[in-house]
Structures are given as C-alpha cells and as structure tokens.
Amino acid sequence: MLRRAKTYQIRRYPRHLAAATLYTGGRNEGFERLAGYVNGLNAAQEKVGYFAPSIITVPLDNSNNKTMIWPLKYFLPGEDVVNAFPQPANEEVKIIEIPRKTYAVIRFEDSATEQVVRAYTKQLLQILDQDGFKYMGLETLTLAQFNAIYSLNLRRNEIWIELNNHFWG
8 A cells, every 4th residue: 555545545556467357247247257267167177366356347438348357466576477377268268467556446335336336436536636646547447346246244345546647656
C-alpha cells in the first residue's frame, strides 16, 4: 500500500500471471471456468493454487463481454517469467501476464450489483479528481471480490481504478 486516505487507498500490484476468461452471462459462467482450471481441468490434470481477489472487468460501452481474472503468481522484482502453470484444457481460459500497476481502491460491503458498482466507481473518480490524481481512460469498470461467489454477508468488494502519471512511479 502506498497511501491510505479516509475513504480510499493507493496500492501497487507487482507483475503477475493470472488465469483469465471472457464471458457474456452471469458471474457463475466465469467462475465455473476458472474453478475448473484450478481444480485440474488443465493439461497436467492437477490442482493449481491461486490468490484472491477475483477480478472482474466490465466494459462501459454496455457490451456484454466481461472478463474474470484470478491471480496465480506474483513476481519479485527482476524475477523471470517461468512457464510454471499447465495449459488450460478449456480454450476459453487463458494464462496471461499482467504488468505492475498502481490502483486507487475504494472498498464496500454492499452486494456488487451493476448499479452499486457504478455508484462506487463514480464516488472514487470524484475523490481522485479532488485529490489531483490522474487515472487511465476508463473503458471498463474493475471490480475485485474477495469472498466466495455465494456469500450473503460480510462481503469485501473493491473498485479499482488504474492510476497514470503519479509521483509514486
């Protein structure tokens, strides 16, 4: 964490590998594909460890092409990419490399409906504008979910907005 303000945080995430899938239906569709991969639906037929959160991106153009991402491995500075993960058996699951990024993050415990996600995104954007942060062009909403998909209480959800040209580098 680089900064903790009253209502938001600034975090830097290192370069990492992740399992990702595009989906057009509900979250269960993306969840089932990624769960299949980490539970052995892969070339090695073995379980694969992964990290929270489940990251969901939703395009703002109202298209239905959402992406669900599960982090698999975070790299130390200077560490080389290794092909440490088996290839997915499902062609709709890809192993991708994500570069180091810095995000502004706002946390909420409400149910992550589209209306709620849009409201918290708007709130975070207003705060960032007030505090003078520059952020990447918003083509997608990014939601991070830390609890099981069927959780009814004590949810931990976050909106992530990638920062640009900030003094933390």
